[in-house]
Amino acid sequence: MDSLVCLTQLPSGQQAFIRGLFGPPEQVHRLKEFGLREGLEIEVFRAGNPCILKIGGVSKVCLRADTKVEILVQPLAEYDPVAPRELAPQPAVS
Amino acid sequence: MPPPSPSRVQTVALIGNPNTGKSTLFNALVGVHQRVGNYPGVTVEKRTGRLTHGSGSVEVIDLPGTYSLAPRSRDELVAVELLLGRLADTAPVDAVLCVVDASNLERNLYLVSQVLDLEIPTVVAVNMVDLAEREGAVIDFLALEERLGVPVVPVQAHRKIGIGVLKDTLANTTTSPSITGPSGPSPSSATPSAPPEVLEVSESRIGGPSRSAPSRAVFPNAFETETKRLAVRAANGGGAPLPGWAVRRLLLDADGLLEADLIAAENGRLHEALRAARSRLAEASCPLPEVETTVRYTWARGVLDGVVTRAGERPTSLTDHIDRVLTHPLKGLTVFAMVMFVVFQSIFAGAVPAMEAIEAAAGGLGAWLEGSMAAGPFRSLLVDGVIAGVGGVLVFLPQILILFFFIALLEDCGYMARGAFLMDRFMVRVGLSGKSFIPMLSSFACAIPGVMAARTIENERDRLTTILVAPLLTCSARLPVYALLIAAFVPAHGYLGGWVGLQGLTLAGLYLLGIAAAVAAALVFKRTLFRGRTPAFLMELPSYKWPSPRTVFFRVAERGWVFIRCAGTLILAVSILVWAALYFPRSEAVEAEYAPQAAALEAALADHAAEDPRHAELAEQLTEVNRQWQAAHQRQSILGRMGRLIEPAVEPLGWDWRIGCAAIASFPAREVVVATLGVIFAVGEDVEDEEGATQLSAQLKAATWEGDSRPLFTLPTALSILVFFALCAQCAATLAVIRRETNSWRWPAFTFAYMTALAYLGALATYQIGSLLT
Numbered sequence: 001m002d003s004l005v006c007l008t009q010l011p012s013g014q015q016a017f018i019r020g021l022f023g024p025p026e027q028v029h030r031l032k033e034f035g036l037r038e039g040l041e042i043e044v045f046r047a048g049n050p051c052i053l054k055i056g057g058v059s060k061v062c063l064r065a066d067t068k069v070e071i072l073v074q075p076l077a078e079y080d081p082v083a084p085r086e087l088a089p090q091p092a093v094s
Numbered sequence: 095m096p097p098p099s100p101s102r103v104q105t106v107a108l109i110g111n112p113n114t115g116k117s118t119l120f121n122a123l124v125g126v127h128q129r130v131g132n133y134p135g136v137t138v139e140k141r142t143g144r145l146t147h148g149s150g151s152v153e154v155i156d157l158p159g160t161y162s163l164a165p166r167s168r169d170e171l172v173a174v175e176l177l178l179g180r181l182a183d184t185a186p187v188d189a190v191l192c193v194v195d196a197s198n199l200e201r202n203l204y205l206v207s208q209v210l211d212l213e214i215p216t217v218v219a220v221n222m223v224d225l226a227e228r229e230g231a232v233i234d235f236l237a238l239e240e241r242l243g244v245p246v247v248p249v250q251a252h253r254k255i256g257i258g259v260l261k262d263t264l265a266n267t268t269t270s271p272s273i274t275g276p277s278g279p280s281p282s283s284a285t286p287s288a289p290p291e292v293l294e295v296s297e298s299r300i301g302g303p304s305r306s307a308p309s310r311a312v313f314p315n316a317f318e319t320e321t322k323r324l325a326v327r328a329a330n331g332g333g334a335p336l337p338g339w340a341v342r343r344l345l346l347d348a349d350g351l352l353e354a355d356l357i358a359a360e361n362g363r364l365h366e367a368l369r370a371a372r373s374r375l376a377e378a379s380c381p382l383p384e385v386e387t388t389v390r391y392t393w394a395r396g397v398l399d400g401v402v403t404r405a406g407e408r409p410t411s412l413t414d415h416i417d418r419v420l421t422h423p424l425k426g427l428t429v430f431a432m433v434m435f436v437v438f439q440s441i442f443a444g445a446v447p448a449m450e451a452i453e454a455a456a457g458g459l460g461a462w463l464e465g466s467m468a469a470g471p472f473r474s475l476l477v478d479g480v481i482a483g484v485g486g487v488l489v490f491l492p493q494i495l496i497l498f499f500f501i502a503l504l505e506d507c508g509y510m511a512r513g514a515f516l517m518d519r520f521m522v523r524v525g526l527s528g529k530s531f532i533p534m535l536s537s538f539a540c541a542i543p544g545v546m547a548a549r550t551i552e553n554e555r556d557r558l559t560t561i562l563v564a565p566l567l568t569c570s571a572r573l574p575v576y577a578l579l580i581a582a583f584v585p586a587h588g589y590l591g592g593w594v595g596l597q598g599l600t601l602a603g604l605y606l607l608g609i610a611a612a613v614a615a616a617l618v619f620k621r622t623l624f625r626g627r628t629p630a631f632l633m634e635l636p637s638y639k640w641p642s643p644r645t646v647f648f649r650v651a652e653r654g655w656v657f658i659r660c661a662g663t664l665i666l667a668v669s670i671l672v673w674a675a676l677y678f679p680r681s682e683a684v685e686a687e688y689a690p691q692a693a694a695l696e697a698a699l700a701d702h703a704a705e706d707p708r709h710a711e712l713a714e715q716l717t718e719v720n721r722q723w724q725a726a727h728q729r730q731s732i733l734g735r736m737g738r739l740i741e742p743a744v745e746p747l748g749w750d751w752r753i754g755c756a757a758i759a760s761f762p763a764r765e766v767v768v769a770t771l772g773v774i775f776a777v778g779e780d781v782e783d784e785e786g787a788t789q790l791s792a793q794l795k796a797a798t799w800e801g802d803s804r805p806l807f808t809l810p811t812a813l814s815i816l817v818f819f820a821l822c823a824q825c826a827a828t829l830a831v832i833r834r835e836t837n838s839w840r841w842p843a844f845t846f847a848y849m850t851a852l853a854y855l856g857a858l859a860t861y862q863i864g865s866l867l868t
Contacts, residue, residue: 025381025383025384026348027629027630028384029164029383029384029386029387030166030629030630030632031630031632032384032387032391033161033162033164033204033387034161034201034632035161035198035200035201035204037387037391045414045417045421046421048423048519049519050515050518050519050528050631052417052421052515052635055198055201056197056198056200057229058197058198058226058229058231058411059195059197059198059634059635059637060413060417060634060635061632061633061634061635062511062514062515062518062528062631062632062633062634062635063630063631063632064518064522064527064630064631065630066627066628066629066630068627069630
């Protein structure tokens with residue numbers, strides 16, 4: 001997707017979906033276990049380094065990523081507001 | 095009522111993500127029936143308590159918070175080892191109580207999913223449901239219970255709501271390996287209980303989607319195939335058969351615990367098979383460890399689909415409003431600075447009455463013993479060794495308690511994480527994270543709470559660095575030393591119309607020296623001893639809430655007790671050692687010189703009535719002789735001789751053997767140097783009061799090199815002593831606490847060595863440069 005940007009480039013108040021985490025597998029895995037998985041909707045509460053992210057609109061986390069880790073996000077403004085918010089594939093639920 | 099008890103659970107492990115209110119829940123469950131110990135071999139705290147319910151009781155073990163069963167920190171390692179029943183001296187647990195945060199169920203279910211794999215009877219407590227509701231979330235607990243296949247109990251730990259139901263659920267949980275459901279207040283039988291063998295579950299699920307979300311995370315076929323293959327391999331290898339979850343963890347956790355076991359057991363063939371399986375999986379586009387997060391989060395989303403619904407627009411929470419100010423780069427820092435000012439003002443001002451009371455109590459006890467016991471080694475041991483030594487350290491207890499009261503308060507209401515966020519951008523320049531700030535700041539009051547507060551730093555390298563440099567910061571115990579020497583030897587020059595004094599500048603300079611040394615040491619340690627990439631700094635910012643008095647109380651009591659225990663053991667031992675070194679050997683010559691004098695004075699004293707003016711005069715003479723007597727003994731004691739022995743080493747610092755001796759004697763606590771100088775220069779011990787201090791100043795100014803008329807204390811010498819005491823590790827209590835917190839003698843020994851080296855070199859440079867300039 002061409003609309004992907006680095007998380008660090010987002011201004012405060014910007015909402016986005018996490019689309020990819022790249023870097024040393026161990027570090028990426030740790031971020032994911034912390035809840036920062038692909039497909040997650042986040043809001044930048046306070047930009048900067050470290051930054052504060054809101055996850056799921058409720059809980060806040062503080063993050064200062066290793067310089068070798070790149071978090072690519074898709075800003076929410078690119079979306080049709082009525083489109084489903086969760087774009088990641090859903091598990092097989094019939 | 096409950097079924098017969100043989101299958102009743104005896105021990106329950108409490109596990110959950112950090113910041114899920116786990117400790118609050120633990121306190122609510124077990125109340126005061128708790129104790130804190132350490133796991134063997136590590137300093138991770140082991141908190142256990144006894145939960146009593148109608149017909150019996152259950153042992154609850156509060157595990158350190160963790161996000162995953164693939165452990166990274168030492169805390170997480172302990173949690174995992176205990177769950178896997180691998181901890182020596184701790185029996186495997188019968189059941190697991192998993193605490194999850196209602197506001198962040200998805201991430202919390204990641205850990206739940208890993209726990210469910212273990213096939214231990216599990217109960218899930220959904221905490222802080224009130225907060226989630228306030229944020230507009232509606233949770234269908236029955237549906238959640240049905241999908242997870244284990245009892246789910248909503249609770250509000252801080253208000254003790256739901257605790258009774260949770261206790262009943264735990265009491266009714268049975269130890270039978272696979273049936274975890276048929277208890278609790280719920281119709282959980284709708285979901286089939288997990289079959290005993292995970293591999294079978296997954297296999298049966300692979301065929302086609304079941305009618306609801308699976309109660310366990312489903313791994314891809316390729317992964318399951320490798321798991322089975324590896325399980326067969328392990329069984330054929332002759333070792334104990336590995337349960338399904340163990341094989342899975344073995345495969346997932348590169349360099350994990352179980353793999354370390356394989357290496358330790360020299361099971362090379364299985365290890366080879368493991369590596370082959372991993373590379374096959376990587377080729378089959380099932381990369382490790384990524385597959386675990388993908389699979390488990392997919393499962394978690396499936397479980398939560400329709401379980402959590404949002405009622406309308408989410409209102410901007412109060413926490414968000416507060417955070418707009420408190421995390422603001424400017425406003426937030428201003429508030430933080432004010433909070434810190436209030437905290438430290440309270441520590442220094444608020445602790446004074448209590449400190450004076452402890453000092454008075456120790457002094458009174460000493461005086462009473464002195465009056466009621468015959469003179470001799472035993473009285474001296476009790477008065478000068480035990481009471482003076484332990485009392486001198488216990489004096490800091492009020493400061494420590496007040497500091498921990500504030501730390502517990504700020505932590506429990508959620509502000510501490512904001513402070514760490516604000517300070518992170520500064521601390522990162524030293525190679526540390528925001529979490530090191532409070533421990534460092536605390537060290538300006540006393541290094542002991544600073545070292546203890548470093549427990550909140552998850553990153554082991556950051557934690558050790560913080561612990562190692564914290565004693566460099568100027569603690570309040572250095573002030574008596576600074577005050578004495580600065581007042582005596584730094585001229586009271588004023589600059590800028592008297593607003594800035596040289597004495598004040600020297601004091602400020604010593605504070606700066608401590609900070610600069612700590613920063614430099616931290617930078618060096620992070621580049622040498624604790625080299626390694628800085629991992630991402632991840633920290634949750636919990637929603638604000640009113641602090642729970644219970645939690646704050648337990649925290650403060652716990653820390654205070656740690657310190658008292660330390661003072662009662664290690665510090666006591668060191669005090670006795672130094673006392674002995676200053677007391678023994680008793681010289682015959684000294685006795686022969688002073689005993690007749692004292693006896694004559696005592697006899698004369700007995701001849702004079704108390705009203706006689708000669709009586710007071712004689713009494714004064716007697717005190718003076720006794721003082722000289724004691725000083726003579728100390729000069730030729732083991733310590734006195736050591737002072738002479740090290741004289742060549744301290745001479746380049748501008749010191750004579752007496753100062754060297756005082757420096758050694760101040761090992762238990764650096765403020766002792768004031769009293770020791772008093773003793774060695776035979777002023778008397780009462781240097782604490784104003785008259786005594788002035789007298790000591792005068793004595794020190796008059797002191798000369800032995801056999802020489804050169805004044806001993808010149809400005810360079812005084813400055814060299816100041817620099818030495820600014821940088822040295824003369825504080826047995828701090829070293830004892832470092833030993834406790836790192837659970838090894840290595841780190842206190844290292845701290846002592848590097849700080850002493852730094853202090854020596856600093857003092858050397860100060861004296862030599864100072865001598866050149868003057």
